[in-house]
Amino acid sequence: MDATLKLWLVIFIVGALNYASRLSFIAIFARRSMPPLLARALKYVPAAMLTALILPMVIDWDGGATDFVTPKIVAALVAAAVAFATRSTLKTLGVGMTALWLLQWAWA
Amino acid sequence: MRRLFASKDFREGFAEMLPACLGLMPFGVVCGVGAAAAGANWLASLGMSAIIFSGAAQILAAQLVAADAPLLVIVLTCVVLGLRFLMYSAAMAPYMKKLPAHWQKGLAFLLTDQAFAVAIRRFNASEDHQGAGLHFLGCGVALWSVWQITCMAGFLAGNLIPATWSLEFAVPLCFLALVAPLFRDMPSIVAAVTAGVAVFAMSHLPMRLNLIAAGLLGILAGTLADFARERWTQR
Numbered sequence: 001m002d003a004t005l006k007l008w009l010v011i012f013i014v015g016a017l018n019y020a021s022r023l024s025f026i027a028i029f030a031r032r033s034m035p036p037l038l039a040r041a042l043k044y045v046p047a048a049m050l051t052a053l054i055l056p057m058v059i060d061w062d063g064g065a066t067d068f069v070t071p072k073i074v075a076a077l078v079a080a081a082v083a084f085a086t087r088s089t090l091k092t093l094g095v096g097m098t099a100l101w102l103l104q105w106a107w108a
Numbered sequence: 109m110r111r112l113f114a115s116k117d118f119r120e121g122f123a124e125m126l127p128a129c130l131g132l133m134p135f136g137v138v139c140g141v142g143a144a145a146a147g148a149n150w151l152a153s154l155g156m157s158a159i160i161f162s163g164a165a166q167i168l169a170a171q172l173v174a175a176d177a178p179l180l181v182i183v184l185t186c187v188v189l190g191l192r193f194l195m196y197s198a199a200m201a202p203y204m205k206k207l208p209a210h211w212q213k214g215l216a217f218l219l220t221d222q223a224f225a226v227a228i229r230r231f232n233a234s235e236d237h238q239g240a241g242l243h244f245l246g247c248g249v250a251l252w253s254v255w256q257i258t259c260m261a262g263f264l265a266g267n268l269i270p271a272t273w274s275l276e277f278a279v280p281l282c283f284l285a286l287v288a289p290l291f292r293d294m295p296s297i298v299a300a301v302t303a304g305v306a307v308f309a310m311s312h313l314p315m316r317l318n319l320i321a322a323g324l325l326g327i328l329a330g331t332l333a334d335f336a337r338e339r340w341t342q343r
Contacts, residue, residue: 001179003147003173003176004149004152006173006179006182007146007148007152007156007169007173008152008155009179010169010172010173010179010182010183010186011152011155011156011159011160011169012159013179013183014160014165014169014182014183014186014187014190015159015160015161017183017186017187017190018160018161018162018165018186018190018193019216019217021187021190021191021193021194021197022193022196022197022216022217022219023197023212023213023216023217024193024194024197024198025194025197025198025200025201026197026200026201026204026212026215026216026219027209027212027213027216030201030205033198034194034195034198037331038194039195039198040331040334040335041327041328041330041331042191042192042194042195043195043295043296043330043334044295044296044299044326044327044329044330044331044334045188045189045191045192045195045323045327046192046286046287046290047287047290047291047296047297047299047300047303047326047330048299048300048302048303048322048323048324048325048326048327048329048330049164049188049189049303049319049323049326049327050164050283050286050287050300051287051299051300051301051303051304051307051326052303052304052306052307052318052319052322052323052326053164053167053168053280053283053319054280054283054284054287055304055307055308056307056308056311057276057277057279057280058280059308061308061311072277075277076280076281076284079281079284079285080284080288081288083284083285083287083288083289084288084289084291087285087289088131088285089131089132089134089135089282089285089286090131090134092281092282092284092285092288093134093138093278093281093282093285096277096278096281096284097274097277097278097281100274100277101273101274104274
């Protein structure tokens with residue numbers, strides 16, 4: 001499939017499904033309350049999904065002898081500590097990027 | 109639009125949202141950079157920010173399109189990520205019941221965790237549902253507008269900034285800013301560790317299916333840990 005066409009299909013389908021999720025309990029299931037099990041499970045969507053997205057961007061996994069001391073991993077750990085303490089996107093980005101640049105320079 | 113800005117409630121919502129918008133600007137820029145890196149043209153980049161209107165989903169969609177994953181896998185993975193909107197929708201529903209149906213349908217599109225956090229205070233404090241609805245609309249319009257501008261700025265910058273700056277590293281950093289503060293809660297840590305181990309353990313799966321599989325396993329583990337904690341504290 002052509003990449004541009006695919007991107008537009010993704011935009012409209014994901015956009016529509018996101019809208020349906022946003023509308024769900026406001027209008028579609030307005031008469032129902034959230035099932036307790038669903039409410040419990042949904043709390044863990046961000047922690048699980050975001051971690052699954054983050055780690056492959058930080059760790060270059062090759063199945064076996066992976067190097068765990070790289071500029072990206074060290075910078076990510078530093079940034080995670082800042083994020084945990086401050087909850088600030090701006091500070092996390094600032095410290096994380098600076099750490100990466102310094103470490104890459106020091107490694108080279 | 110002029111009539112909207114004549115409304116005090118709308119203007120207040122718009123103004124109260126701006127500090128939160130400031131915090132989201134770097135994330136928006138990163139989303140625009142991600143769209144540029146995935147080979148989107150400016151119109152597709154705008155389509156992503158205007159229609160999908162969810163930073164994490166925009167970045168994920170851009171990366172999966174760039175990795176040439178099948179349409180169905182891209183959609184399913186984004187849907188799992190978007191499940192959290194069910195949570196915001198349920199939280200907002202009791203406050204929106206008194207509003208006319210077309211207001212509900214319009215405001216739902218603007219529902220994000222940041223707009224929700226600001227708007228809920230007015231809904232709690234005020235008996236004037238119409239006014240609170242206008243206030244929420246002000247919040248949503250402010251956030252949506254700032255989001256379009258910052259994503260477009262990122263898209264334009266992404267095509268100019270040299271690769272040696274490693275700007276792609278800003279994507280995991282933005283996600284880290286969202287996820288690291290959750291690690292004060294035991295079941296969230298269990299969910300994250302499970303998903304993190306699973307995403308590498310299943311990295312041999314085709315079509316980046318390891319993302320969705322790891323996400324679902326993490327959600328399951330977090331839920332089980334939540335039940336275990338409840339049983340433990342009841343003793």
